[in-house]
Amino acid sequence: MKIALLGSGVMGSAVLSSMVEADGVEEVVVTDVRGEVAREVAARHEANDAGVTVSGTDDNVAAVTGADVVVLAVKPQHMGTLLAQVRDAVEPSALVVSIAAGLTCAYLEAGLPDGVAVVRVMPNTPATIGRGVAALSAGTTAGPEHLDTVASLLARTGLVVRVPEHQQSVVTAISGSGPAYVFHLIDALAEAGTAGGLPRELALRLAAHTVAGSGLYAVESGQHPALLREAVSSPGGTTLAALEVLDERAVRAAYGAAARAAARRSDELSESLGAPSGEKA
Template structure:
């Protein structure tokens, strides 16, 4: 079994690192290519994988081909590889906004397609990936792809109709969280805390809070109420957030992201 990456950017590197770290596949089982020789050389040196000179070469050798390029480059990539793709290969696309039907039409033939929306916490093996497939992908192939995705986080099957929603709530949301951490740290710095320490306190609080949601099974509102003592400091802070439209702003941001994904 050969796994091929077309595109060796941050997400591809996160996937390769997780797959190798979990022992699902070895470096000898993974090949890839990128737009520049410099990128290929760096990835080959870091992970020990073989890099090839063209998209077509990767598609010819690989059994599972991961399209890890930006949506605007997919047409060109598919044109490069379509003659080397047959019904024995599985195509995995991580591009936002490009549906299975769109991919199928670009290949101009029946192709096994798995569509994935991962996110950047995959870089620290805490990613969250949404997955769906077309009818040509059998259960064994689909299970294996999900195992690969599970090597760097969680992988959940969703209907394709929700993929754009996944982009808003998961794919792009690390950026919102980073802004929140940065804003909290800025306030702590204003209060006199050294910046490095401020980032550590803010980030650890977000990490721990997220873990409480996932592990306790409690509603986020219930967990919030547990922190808000009567006439205490937290409820005053919550009041300010509500007064300034915190929840509505976050909802609007996620909705804008979803709509952008739908328009790609």
């Protein structure tokens, strides 16, 4: 399988790390408007254990020619120009995968040859360390086998789930933008630690490791977070005193409002880029 990865930024590099380890991949061509950047990214993966050939170039058309899978990893505002550039080079049997936020399958299909299978992906930044979330949605002509292929290619980025496309804006609000909410929490906890007299570096380490450990514990325990919270909350203790303040200040409601705002903004950005709304499944 030959893969063309168009875009070598943070998320492009993250999916590249996963793809070179996926079964059936023989060659990956990475592109960037700056050829030297693409070659530098490719060079970091040339000596992979799977024996996959990885190269870099600034020639998108050459990369796409003969590719079985084309991964679109450029910024949404650059997608129209990119699609116009490579449209005639995309193989009719190719699978096109987009990790550009806000762009619907309908928008992508309109810029590609008729019948080309499209899968839309919403990843997040923890994918760079294999702890991310990627939500997949199939386009009009993409079937379960195409989703299986994408899931295999992204398996090493973290959790991979499948959702109807009309849920992608909510996914964006929860897992796409979610890391920023968590970083905001870490920063706030660290500031509280510093205000209480801890050295700044120690406060940051305590906050970051506590959030990371708690998240992993929630995943691996399989228990509802309310039960996990109760297990930490002794009657009349310090944790309940803190939780009472959070409830008084409507922190839970604030998170819900923030997620809804992010979902609305996702829809607005999609519309501003000229992308048709995703059809409801």
